[in-house]
Amino acid sequence: GENVGLHLPTLSVQEGDNSIINCAYSNSASDYFIWYKQESGKGPQFIIDIRSNMDKRQGQRVTVLLNKTVKHLSLQIAATQPGDSAVYFCAEKIITGANSKLTFGKGITLSVRP
């Protein structure tokens, strides 16, 4: 399958440990943020999202933190599993207006050591 991680930074974690993946976004007007996971040979898969009026949102084993002051987004994965190995992208958009596109970050490869 397609290996989209060739030129991306890699985070290597031990199975069972917590993972923190960071993202710096570019547009201070963005008010909606999403984390996607992309496994080899597949399209991006939605993980969790957050609106700019929040600074934290939790899902199943995942937490997204938003710091608008420094335009920083992070994804925390609890008890990382081998199936979490993938490339992770943050994406941003502006909710209102005609602009409906997602703008993606570069991506980080998460590698889980058994």
Added chain:
Amino acid sequence: EPEVTQTPSHQVTQMGQEVILRCVPISNHLYFYWYRQILGQKVEFLVSFYNNEISEKSEIFDDQFSVERPDGSNFTLKIRSTKLEDSAMYFCASKIRGGTDTQYFGPGTRLTVL
């Protein structure tokens, strides 16, 4: 679970040839998108489509590109005269409504231009 499908999974073409990439969005979705991802790089927005017309396009989406929803189920991306630099993964995405609704991505078509 409904999913976005794309065909073919891999398309090889000669430079200057026309290609049509096909997508079947999730059936009750109203917003459609094409993105591309050059190997090792981030996912880039190409075009969004709603109510049978383009709602937004990026600078990548020049006159060589066109999109069409020829019937109630298919959403196509045509590249009239392919260039070497068009080689990439092309992802189709769809969502039900505007705003913060999740975009669901297809598995992608890998386009190789020789």
